[in-house]
Amino acid sequence: MKHLTIVVPDGQNNISSITGSYEIWSRANLFWKEKTGKNLFKIEVAGMSKEVEYEDGLFAVRPHTQITAIAKTDLVLIPSLNHNYRTAVKGNQALIDWIAGQYKNGAEIASVCTGTFLLASAGLLEGKTCSTHWSVAEHFRSMFPGIDLQTDRLITDENGIYTNGGAYSFLNLLLYLIEKKYDRPTAIYCAKVFQIEMDRHSQSAFIIFKGQKQHGDEMIREAQALIENNVHERVSIEHLSSRFAIGRRNFDRRFIKATGNTPLEYTQRVKIEAAKKAFETSRKTINEVMYDVGYSDVKAFRDVFRKVTGMSPLEYRSKYNASGATPTPLPAGRP
Structure with missing residues (x-):
């Protein structure tokens, strides 16, 4: 059985891409089991803390396990960090090192929205193409000038590294990955159950262009x-x-x-x-x-x-x- 790890970084406040990923991937697993008689993935939510609070303590996630307990996984999903990406990068060095180590050991890594900042901090995007939320593009480019950021792209797929655009477009990334890891009928089933539009490839229509002003010229x-x-x-x-x-x-x-x-x-x-x-x-x-x-x-x-x-x-x-x-x-x- 393959292994999916949905990581829970400390010091960030986006819960939807964690719960949504867990729920949709679990449904894909169930559909697959009904067809084949077995689960394709073991799904674990893993973090560095026993509990991480969100939205000023309104919600909390209690991971299944600690990242240190997972020696090897097949696919890592990094959730969105909302606009706490600078704080999250500083406070999650152990997680960043773990992600880099898992990729070196053969795991594929997928990041949601501003989760790309953790992925980039792991050194896994240098010289590669990626996407993230259009609203943080200028900050991303200033922090990681060696990465080819393309905010028009909804999903990028390069050498076992997947990234996607902003906010709830992570639903489209999940369908994309489910189709790759299961099959097209499983992805279509999940799209119908959760009512997600299939085969979206661009976030261009959602971009509000404000001009890049954070420069000294x-x-x-x-x-x-x-x-x-x-x-x-x-x-x-x-x-x-x-x-x-x-x-x-x-x-x-x-x-x-x-x-x-x-x-x-x-x-x-x-x-x-x-x-x-x-x-x-x-x-x-x-x-x-x-x-x-x-x-x-x-x-x-x-x-x-x-x-x-x-x-x-x-x-x-x-x-x-x-x-x-x-x-x-x-x-x-x-x-």
């Missing part, structure tokens, strides 16, 4: 402000670089170093973020929104919008604008 900060304050205009990158008396190539290089985006990519993301908000909150047509954010070519606007969000402007408006949606009537019932 004042000139680039000024350039960012000019882009953001002139979202309704068509921005010329050549004009922008000449305004700061710097060549285009050097301007691009400094912009990428500071923000992680080229000036053109940054401009596109700012404009598309403004378009998203317009689609969410107004009754403006697609053409009206397009002109408002400085585009005059429908195809160009549609292509950039889809590249940034993974959806067409029409799909996005239909999904997120309540005034444009037609509610499904509830069945009649007794008062």
Whole structure:
């Protein structure tokens, strides 16, 4: 029988990815046993403490065992750390060392949301690709510059290391892993029981782009402000670089170093973020929104919008604008 370890770090306050992972994987195991007559995995929740409290003591998790009692496991699942990732990294060195040791001994490691910070601290992501919650991307890049962070990706899978995007997207990571470790019918069964949308691959539509500002290049900060304050205009990158008396190539290089985006990519993301908000909150047509954010070519606007969000402007408006949606009537019932 294979072994799954769901770890419980000290000093963090996210319980849903622990309980959710345990419940869904247990259901997959039960479904598999009904088909084959045996469990595929032994599932254990393991930590460094006998009890870990969450939400200011409202909830608590009492792990099955200590990590020191598990000499070998096949798959380690690291839960989300919410926004306590810095504290969690400092207070869980023994767990980090254990995770690194398990990977060295052949275990696969999966991290949920900001659990990627523990995974990165174990040295297992250097030179690799990973994802995490889009809201902490800037902090992640500053702490781990040698890792290729791709927040558009919902799930990454590289050399026995799995990561995923933010919050409840861990449900999609679980289905992905269950399909790999059990089979497709088991994953479909779990998707139906827990009503999880299958085969999601991107978190682009959920990203709120605020711009990367945690850098020390004042000139680039000024350039960012000019882009953001002139979202309704068509921005010329050549004009922008000449305004700061710097060549285009050097301007691009400094912009990428500071923000992680080229000036053109940054401009596109700012404009598309403004378009998203317009689609969410107004009754403006697609053409009206397009002109408002400085585009005059429908195809160009549609292509950039889809590249940034993974959806067409029409799909996005239909999904997120309540005034444009037609509610499904509830069945009649007794008062």
